[in-house]
Structure formats: C-alpha cells, structure tokens
Amino acid sequence: MPRVRPVIVVANWKMNTTPREAGDLAGRIAAATNEPDVVRVICPPFVGLHAVRDALAGTDVQLGVQNVHWEQAGAYTGEISAAMVAGLAGWAIVGHSERRRDQHETDERIGQKMRRCHETGIRPIFCVGEKLDERESGRAEQVVRSQVEAAFEALGPVEWPAHDDDATGGWLVVAYEPVWAIGTGRTARGSDAAEMAELIRETAGNAMPREQAAALPVLYGGSVTSATIGEFLAEPALDGALVGGASLKVDEMAGIVARAAVGARARKSAGPVS
Numbered sequence: 001m002p003r004v005r006p007v008i009v010v011a012n013w014k015m016n017t018t019p020r021e022a023g024d025l026a027g028r029i030a031a032a033t034n035e036p037d038v039v040r041v042i043c044p045p046f047v048g049l050h051a052v053r054d055a056l057a058g059t060d061v062q063l064g065v066q067n068v069h070w071e072q073a074g075a076y077t078g079e080i081s082a083a084m085v086a087g088l089a090g091w092a093i094v095g096h097s098e099r100r101r102d103q104h105e106t107d108e109r110i111g112q113k114m115r116r117c118h119e120t121g122i123r124p125i126f127c128v129g130e131k132l133d134e135r136e137s138g139r140a141e142q143v144v145r146s147q148v149e150a151a152f153e154a155l156g157p158v159e160w161p162a163h164d165d166d167a168t169g170g171w172l173v174v175a176y177e178p179v180w181a182i183g184t185g186r187t188a189r190g191s192d193a194a195e196m197a198e199l200i201r202e203t204a205g206n207a208m209p210r211e212q213a214a215a216l217p218v219l220y221g222g223s224v225t226s227a228t229i230g231e232f233l234a235e236p237a238l239d240g241a242l243v244g245g246a247s248l249k250v251d252e253m254a255g256i257v258a259r260a261a262v263g264a265r266a267r268k269s270a271g272p273v274s
C-alpha cells in the first residue's frame, strides 16, 4: 500500500556537550519542539545518553547514537556496539562522512554496522554523500549510487519489517549529506538534493522490496538551519533533515521543527506518495 512518508528531524551533536549540558539541552529542545507530527531524534555523545534519556522521559522525542561498531562484542578497545546501546537508544547514525574521513570507514563496514543495528532492533540513519571534487567532476550520482549499493551488499539479506506497522517509516532511514555542505554554511540546492533522494530510493529498490524502497525516508543534511530548512521540505522527495551545528541551539531547533511540522501536516492532507 502506498503511504505517507514521515517527516523526521535528527539532531547530531557530534563531539559536543558534557553529560550535564546534554541533559539540560535535550530538555530545553524537547520543550521547544513539541510537534507530534514530526519524528524528532537527538543523538548526543555516548556518555550523555543516560542524562538525555532522563531529560526526554515523558516526551515523544527519541534517542539515538552517533555510531556503533561493526561487531557486537570483542577485543575492540574503546569501541561501543549496537548490543550495548539497544534498549537505550532506538536509532544510530552510521557512515557519517566525518567517520568515513577520520576513521576510514568503508562502505563494507557501514553495511556491517547496519546489520548489527538490524540484529538489535536499532534503526540506522545511513549517511551517504559526495565530496566537492566528485560533484564538480560530474560524478556525484555515481558516488552516491555506489555507496548505497556497497553498503546494501555488506548488509546482506535481512527481513524488512512491514512498513505499515510503523508510523515512523519502516526500519531504515537514509541521509543524503553532500560532504562539501557539512559545517560549511553552504547548502545543496533543494532540487539537487531531491533528485539524489529519488536516486537513492531507486538504487535501494534493487536490494529491498520496491514498495518499501518507495517509502524509504531520505533526509537532507549539510548546514541546515531554520532559515534553510524550508527549501528542502518544499521538495516532496525529501523527508526531513539531519542537523549538526544548528541542533545545539534551542531556537534553531524550534524553528526547524516548526517548519517541518507545517510540511508534515501538508503531506498528511495531500495523501500517500506515488
């Protein structure tokens, strides 16, 4: 059955906030973004998870992590697995470009991380996106397509939960984040990001049930603020945002989620996609 895709806003706090600051900020963001039509997820640093969970108790804002390991346990000093955070966090960012760059994460490892998330009932927010030289040389589509294909190959066959069961959009979420737009103040054009979202669904449809690929939420990420979010949410192909820098500011999050709520209500009244 065709369905209305949800609108999702994910806060990625990166390596910011002490546990005390994280709890305080999460509580203030939850109070300022009380929009049940928008799925809201906060991803603090691991050490802030308990404080943020406590601060979000009684709200419908959900908790995520910024990474998980590709194995569930073992001799991996300093690492944290999906099994360790299951029950605490419902979501995990995987394959963020900063980790691809700094920790040399490969598409294969990222697919394995998605599998670990699947085993533990965590929903991955799977990040893809091209670098500036790749866009300038006309290879952006090819790069993103191959990131999706390679990660799905490493993920291997999984049972895709029936999307009708889940008002927040099935198991997987993809974030299209052009690397040159992250933390730079420069955003992609809404129309370019929308084209990429369609390409991601089409590519995913070769590795998962087509009907569920059509319902796959695709977020835009890269310098999203309350001033720029509108351009992305005006695109029916885009289903929200992964927000970095601006997600540390209560007013910015309030503005972003308020705009997202307008989009979510418009979608519900317009009816199912495709």
Ligand code: PGA
Pocket: 012, 177, 181, 182, 183, 184, 221, 222, 223, 224, 242, 243, 244, 245, 246
């Ligand atoms: P930014 O980060 O909003 O600060 O550009 C986005 C991200 O890295 O997910």
